Amino acid sequence: MSVPIRLVQRNGKLISLDATQIQFKFARGTTAIPMPILGERYAADLNIVTTSIDVDVILRDDDCAASDVAEQPAKAFIDFAKPNVRDNNTIGAGSYFYGDGGTVTIGQSGGKDITNKEFQLKSTFLKQSGADPIIIKFIDTGTLGAATYSSGTVSISLNHANLKHASTPSPSSGAFTSIAHEVATYLTNALNNSANIGITTTSTGDTGLSHAFTATLSAGTYNATLGMTRVDIQQDEVGTNGNSGTPVFWDMTSSGSVNTLAVVPPAFQTFRGGENNTCKSAGDKVQDLIANVSNSNVMGAVGQALQMDTNDERKGVSTDFNKLDPTAGATDDYIVGIQIPYNSLIQSADTTSMTARNFLIVTGLSPANNQGSVANKLPASTTFDSENVYTGIRGTVTTFSAAYMAGDTFYSGKLSFAPIDMIVGL
Secondary structure, three states: OOOOHHHHOOOEEEEEEEEEEEEEEEEEEEOOOOOOOOEEEOOOOOOOOEEEEEEEEEEEOOOOOOOHHOOOOOEEEEEEEEEEEEEEOOOOOOEEEHHOOOOOOOOOOOOOOOOOOOOOOHHHHHHOOOOOOOOEEOOOOOOOOOEEOOOEEEEEEEEOOOOOOOOOOOOOOOOOOOOHHHHHHHHHHHOOOOOOOOOOOOOOOEHHHHHHHEEEOOOOOOHHHHOOOOOOOOOOOHHHHHHHHHHOOOOOOOOOOEEEOOOEEEEEEEOOEEEEEOOOOOOHHHHHHHHHOOOOOOOOEEEEHHHHHHHOOOOOOOEOOOOOOOHHHHHHHOOEEEOEEEEEOOOOOOOOOOOEEEEOOOEEEHHHHOHHHOOOOOOOOOOOOOOOOOOOOOEEEEEEEEOOOOOOEEEEEEEEEEEEEEEEEE
C-alpha cells in the first residue's frame, strides 16, 4: 500500500505522489573520543544534525473528478486575538486589544489606536481585473456594529463607551467573550452583507461583499480563551486570481516594507490556496519535477532561521513565501516543502481510531514538548506555511530520477528531499 505525499511549490501548488518507501535519515555530529587507560569516551554535542528524506514514488494520472484537483477558492483569515508579530513558529506573544490584555486601543488618542486605520481586500475579480481594492476600516462614531458602504470603502462602527475612552475597556455586552470576539463579529457581519458598496466585486457584476466573500467566525488560532476571535474569509469565485496578496494592513508601505512605527495589525494570513483545475497525468508530474530540479530559482529567501522560543517579538529571520511577491510569485514552481502523512493515536479522540498528521522536523530553541507527537495538532490536510513548522517539513528536492516500463500507465521514481529551514538564492 502506498502513502499519498505532497510536494509544495512556492506558489502554494501541490505535486501529489504515491510513496512506496520512505526513508528518514538523521545523523548527529557527535564524535566520541576514547581516552587511554580508563577506557572512557568523551564527546561534545553541539546539536549539529544532518538530515535527508529519500522516497520511492509512483507517479500516476490524477483522478480528474477528485476534489483535490478541481478548481479551488482562495482562503484567508484575520485573528483579533493576537498581534501580527512572529515568535518561534507562532504569531507573537500577548493579546491584541488593550482590554483583552494587549496594547491596541479603540478610539483613544494614543499611537496604538485601531480606529480609522485602513486595510485592503481584493476579491478574485478585483485581482483579475486589476481594479482598486476594497478599503475596510473601523470607526468610533455611528451605531455600534453597523457598517456603511460607499465608493468601495467599508466603515464599521465600534462606538461604545465600554470599548473606547475607558480606563479598562471591555466588551459592550455579555454576548461577547472578549473585545476581540466583538470586533471579529462585526467584521464577519460586514463581509456577509449584500449591500451595494459602490464598486463591482465579482465577474458577474455584483456589487456586494457577500457576493465576493464568505466570512465565518471561528475560535482563535493563537488564543482560544478569548472566544470566537478569528474571521475565516473565502473567495466565492475560484481560481488562482483569488490569491490576491491581501489583506494588506496599514503598516505596509507602498514599497512593500513594514512601517515598524505604525500600529501593529492583528494576526492574519493572506489569501492562498486558490487553484485552477490542476488535474495532471503521470507524465505531467514527471515534467514538473524535471523542470523544478533542473532549472528553478529561489529569487529571494524562503523559510525561517535563528528561531528562538521566547516571548520577545520578531525573533529570528523569517520570510513568508506567499508575501514576497504575490503577483510575480504566482508562477514560481520552486519546491519549498513536503507533507508526509502518518496515522496518530495520541491526537485521536479515542484509542479505537486514528487521525492523520504530517511528519514534522521542529528546529530552533524549542522545548522538547513542542517537538514530538503531542505537539503535532494540525490535521494532515492543513495548508503548508513556510513560517509554521507544524504544517509540514521545509526544504527542497535535491535529486530526482524517473523510469517508465512499456505498457505501464505510471512512472516509478526516486527523489531525495533535503530538510532546510531557510533557503536563500537567486
